[in-house]
Amino acid sequence: MDWQKVAVDGEAHFRRLVGIYEELGLEVRLEEVKPEEVEHCTKCLQKSGEKTYRVYARRKQEAQE
Numbered sequence: 001m002d003w004q005k006v007a008v009d010g011e012a013h014f015r016r017l018v019g020i021y022e023e024l025g026l027e028v029r030l031e032e033v034k035p036e037e038v039e040h041c042t043k044c045l046q047k048s049g050e051k052t053y054r055v056y057a058r059r060k061q062e063a064q065e
Helices: 011-023 043-048
Strands: 004-010 026-033 052-059
Touching (some): 004 011, 011 026
16 A cells, blocks of 8 residues: 555644554554645645645555565
8 A cells, every 4th residue: 555645734733643644553654745735725734834734654664565
């Protein structure tokens, strides 16, 4: 299984998401993106000046293959 996009969020929330996915035994990868590159509304993130991240996850066992 390849990397699956699981979320797009700002700095305030992505750390919690990463923790949840890691607790589930998944490997997590972050990709910083510009708000205008995201397909949904990011006005609140832009207004607060937060960096925006795409969060990807995959099973750890697959990462080793």
